[in-house]
Amino acid sequence: MKLLEIKGLTAGYGAGPVLKGIDIDVEEGEIVTLLGSNGAGKSTTLRTLSGLVPQVSGEILYRGQSIRGLKPEAIVRLGISHVPEGRRIFPGLTVRENIILGASNRKGVPRRVLEGEVDEMLTFFSDLKRLEHALGWTLSGGQLQMVAVARGLMAKPQLLLLDEPSLGLAPLIVQQVFRIVASIRSLGTTVLLVEQNAHMALSVADRGYVLETGKLLVSGKPEALWNNPQVRAAYLGGAAAKSA
């Protein structure tokens, strides 16, 4: 069974929906990337999946069950964890506190167990170890992104929604973030990755979808997308075409 099936999804607020009938499938264990320029509807897709944006029509099936009308709190309990654009780390809480709150969807797990899992996270994201008691607002962009991913993983998700993890980061840090994205698969977590950095995203993804103004332009394997002239013209643009 597919982990996630999006069928003819139209979503958004008010009269002009942002998404106009898109279809996306994600198989268990895959890394799937959603590409597209600004305003294509990538973030809206993730925000609809996590219950922040209402579905107008179409269907979202997670493990074969519709998630229509569910609140964000309920969706994360199903195992879909959303690491939103801008990281959204709680500025007044420490790294450790931010990470442990990622497990808020798991009821009845003793605090002692959760603290142990935070320690494992801090080992996995070793750069964060020395920052565990630093407040969120003091962190750099790369550090914030690590905390955001660690917090997202504390939900023990089957599906991790990652929105623009490379945004605003220095090139070296971007590479580090993508190494982490690639290694998340080894934890048994499926990833739906939204990116503007197509090159990096396609280098870690199994498949990709390209959105354009709320509609699906094309989908396929990374090589196919990379070599698709339509994609290059519409999204990757002249600069990427020259550098390839």
Add this chain to the structure above:
Amino acid sequence: MSDFFQLIFQGLGIGAIYALVSLGFVLLIRAASVVNFGQGEFSMLGAYLLVVFFNILGLNYFFGIGLSVIIMAGFGLIFAYATYWPLRFRGGLPVIISTIGASIFLQNMVLWLYGPSTVPIDGLFDSDGFQIGEVFISSQYLAIIVIAAALVLLQYLIFEKTLLGKKLQATSQDKEMASLLGIPVVIMIMITFAYSAALGGLAGILVAPILFVSVGMAGIITLKAFAANIIGGYGSIPGAILGGLALGVAETLGANYISVPYKDAFAFLMLLAFLMVRPQGLFGEKISEKA
């Protein structure tokens, strides 16, 4: 000099009340972005509940206090449901207006039930107090200071040491993100309303033997809590506590050395002075420096 210490002690006592009410006020600002102009009514209702339980029904004083505080926590939920819930997506101003409406309604409700007269009520202890050197330590003022300090400590422990506290803080910092993590945001906000009302109610009960119980106490306590909040720094928890204490001391000193009838005016003079010289308050951020 002994006069001075006497006044400081009394100022801290009354200031501790302002601090408690201001604390409830700040928690609602932080958790729900609600500026609650019915905060003083929580104090008034708490005090009237004790009047009912102790003066009228003759229940045990301390049992009456416990019952009043529990009822006030429940009342906080009703208050939230009536003033905040229907308007929660409409931004700050409609909710402010709605809390002002609730405050007018509650004052008139009490006026209708009890009339305008002031009701005296017993203090916590039979003894009035004791003398240390030349300073008279009133037992009620001392109890207020000790209880307020204990509550501040308890709140610190809840907010800093428990996961519930962290979830409450997360909710106040970013509600949407909190909901994405599976934190039940609505329940967190409701807990804050219940706690804020219980805190306000207890403050009203503690101050009742000093100010006596009246409809008028609500308005003045709301305004003092608001002033304490601005002086301490808008939305700051340590600011609410220090702002409350500073206000209590300033108005007590002012009343004694300058003019008793102008006691309340000193609080607002201090508020005006802060707004002109240091609008961000003692612990606030400079708003003008934010984008």
